[in-house]
Amino acid sequence: MTRNTRRVGRPSITSKEQILTVALQLAQQQDLAALSLRQLAKELGISPTSLYRYFENKQQLLTAIGETVLSVDASALPAGLSHPQRLEKLLDQLRQQVLAFPGLLPQFNNSLPAEAMVATIATLAEPIKAMQAEDSLAVRHAQSLLWMTLGFALFESSSSQASISGQFLDLPAQLQNTSQHLELENHERLWRELVERNIRGIC
Incomplete structure (x- = not known):
C-alpha cells in the first residue's frame, strides 16, 4: 500500500x-x-x-497578502447602521485585519498593494458620500482615514512592546507634563476617540 x-x-x-x-x-x-x-x-x-x-517572487506574495489584509467588506456589516456607524465599522474591520499582521506594513516597499488600497478607499468613501459629501472630497476623506488607520495600527503594535513604551516615559522633566497624559496602553479608548473626532469632522 x-x-x-x-x-x-x-x-x-x-x-x-x-x-x-x-x-x-x-x-x-x-x-x-x-x-x-x-x-x-x-x-x-x-x-x-x-x-x-x-x-x-516574495514581492508578489507580499502584494497578495497585502491585498487580502487591506481589503474591507461592506457586505459583512450589520443591517440598519447609520452612515457614520457604517464608516466606523469599516475602519474597525481594517484596523483588526492589519493588527493580525503587525509586520506587514514595513514589508511593502516595492510590493505595495495599490489596487486593493484604492478599492478600500472607494468602499470607505461610499458612506461619506451618503453624508452629503461631494465625490472628490469624500475620496480625500477616505484616503486620510485609510492612512490614519494604518498609522494607528502600526503605532499600536509597536507601542505594545515594553521597550518602546518605556522610551515615552523616560523623558526630560520639561516634557513630563505632556508625557504623563499619553495613552500608551489603552489603545481601544485612544482609537475610539480618534475615530469619533474624524467622523464628527465629516458630519
Whole structure:
C-alpha cells in the first residue's frame, strides 16, 4: 500500500487562493521578513517550482497578502447602521485585519498593494458620500482615514512592546507634563476617540 504523505488537514493545492490561505497562516505565526517561498512550499508539501507558477517572487506574495489584509467588506456589516456607524465599522474591520499582521506594513516597499488600497478607499468613501459629501472630497476623506488607520495600527503594535513604551516615559522633566497624559496602553479608548473626532469632522 502506498503511504499518503500529504499533510493531514491540508487541502490539495489547486489554486492561488489555497496557497494564499496557508501563506496568511504562516504570516500570523512569524515575522514576515523571515517568510520565504521555499518555506511556504515546504509547508504546502509541494516543490518550489510548483509555487513559482503562482508567485514568481516574495514581492508578489507580499502584494497578495497585502491585498487580502487591506481589503474591507461592506457586505459583512450589520443591517440598519447609520452612515457614520457604517464608516466606523469599516475602519474597525481594517484596523483588526492589519493588527493580525503587525509586520506587514514595513514589508511593502516595492510590493505595495495599490489596487486593493484604492478599492478600500472607494468602499470607505461610499458612506461619506451618503453624508452629503461631494465625490472628490469624500475620496480625500477616505484616503486620510485609510492612512490614519494604518498609522494607528502600526503605532499600536509597536507601542505594545515594553521597550518602546518605556522610551515615552523616560523623558526630560520639561516634557513630563505632556508625557504623563499619553495613552500608551489603552489603545481601544485612544482609537475610539480618534475615530469619533474624524467622523464628527465629516458630519
